[in-house]
Amino acid sequence: DTEVTQTPKHLVMGMTNKKSLKCEQHMGHRAMYWYKQKAKKPPELMFVYSYEKLSINESVPSRFSPECPNSSLLNLHLHALQPEDSALYLCASSQDTGKTQYFGPGTRLLVL
Amino acid sequence: AQSVTQLDSQVPVFEEAPVELRCNYSSSVSVYLFWYVQYPNQGLQLLLKYLSGSTLVKGINGFEAEFNKSQTSFHLRKPSVHISDTAEYFCAVSESGNTGKLIFGQGTTLQVKP
Numbered sequence: 001d002t003e004v005t006q007t008p009k010h011l012v013m014g015m016t017n018k019k020s021l022k023c024e025q026h027m028g029h030r031a032m033y034w035y036k037q038k039a040k041k042p043p044e045l046m047f048v049y050s051y052e053k054l055s056i057n058e059s060v061p062s063r064f065s066p067e068c069p070n071s072s073l074l075n076l077h078l079h080a081l082q083p084e085d086s087a088l089y090l091c092a093s094s095q096d097t098g099k100t101q102y103f104g105p106g107t108r109l110l111v112l
Numbered sequence: 113a114q115s116v117t118q119l120d121s122q123v124p125v126f127e128e129a130p131v132e133l134r135c136n137y138s139s140s141v142s143v144y145l146f147w148y149v150q151y152p153n154q155g156l157q158l159l160l161k162y163l164s165g166s167t168l169v170k171g172i173n174g175f176e177a178e179f180n181k182s183q184t185s186f187h188l189r190k191p192s193v194h195i196s197d198t199a200e201y202f203c204a205v206s207e208s209g210n211t212g213k214l215i216f217g218q219g220t221t222l223q224v225k226p
Contacts, residue, residue, distance in 0.1 A: 006155075031212055042202055042216035043156065056212060090155055098210030100146070103156040 003027075004104035006091050012110045015081060021107045023074040023091030031097045032074040034066060035090040037106070043090055049074060050097050081111045114139045116205050118217035126225050127195055133188040133220045135203030144206035145186040146214070147177055151199045159201075162186060173197070198224045 004025045013019050023032065031050050035043035048056035049068045063085075065077040074091055088108050092101040119134040137143065144163050148156040160171025167179040177188045186203060201220045207213035 004155075033212065040219070042219055043214075045213055048212040050212065092156075094212070096210070097212030098144070098206055100144075100158065100161055101212075101214060102158060103148070105155040108153075 004091055004093055004102055006089075006104040006107050008107060009105065010108050010110075012112065013078065013081065014112055015083070017081075018077070018079045020078065021076040021089055021091075021109075023076075023093075023104055024072055025093040025102075025104075026072055027093065027095075027102070028071075029093035029095050029102075030071060031094045031099070032068065033092040033094075033101065034064075034074070034076050035092065035103075036085075037088040037090055047076075048097065055097065078109075081109075083111050085109065086111045114143070114205055114207055114215050116203050116215050116217040118201075118203055118220045120220050121218065122221045122223065124223045124225060125193055128192050130191050131189065131193050131197075131222065133201050133203075133222065135186045135188065135217055137184050137186065137203075137205045139184070139205060139208065141208045143208065145177075145179060146204045146206070147171065147175070147186070147188050148202045148204060149173075149199050150202065150219075156202065159188070193222070193224050195224050195226060197222060 034046040037043040047066045052068045067075040088106045090106045091104040094101045117136045125131045146161045147159040162179045170176045203217040204214045
């Protein structure tokens with residue numbers, strides 16, 4: 001089983017809202033990732049968690065705040081987003097960093 | 113620095129015809145190579161991967177790819193495509209040092225016509 005689940009599938013939020021994206025995997029993977037993907041572009045890495053600790057932050061604005069409560073769960077907290085943050089947000093996991101990454105279906109975010 | 117180049121942004125092909133999607137990478141060290149497919153409004157699905165061993169790698173849905181170290185290529189092939197293969201295809205290389213970073217190509221849109 002190589003399933004990564006993400007909720008919600010779609011999200012519409014205003015620039016003053018606070019919302020969270022959730023990602024879950026039950027494969028025993030110890031590395032989890034957040035990516036942002038704009039239309040017709042490849043995914044861009046945002047954050048990497050390894051053994052529940054943040055190991056990479058790709059200079060992401062502080063209005064995006066990741067959290068890894070346990071080895072199966074990864075959240076992305078959103079606050080005061082801009083319309084240009086509208087995108088597909090993808091979560092991925094792998095056995096360890098450097099191993100094959102498996103992606104979830106994504107959350108399509110629209111910021112109004 | 114590592115990079116990935118997908119030489120074709122769009123590849124139109126008729127149903128049941130063969131197809132090749134080209135991918136070249138640059139790296140001075142050993143790499144892991146991947147092909148992912150993204151259907152409309154979905155996430156990325158792993159098609160196949162090369163980690164080591166045999167240079168011909170078979171994946172899901174009848175796809176295969178060949179790792180060519182001397183030409184730094186990892187082209188994806190399918191002998192006979194279906195309408196359902198219409199999607200975006202991404203080639204990726206794993207950054208050396210096990211950081212977890214995947215370096216993606218810009219993607220190739222495969223358009224299968226009836």
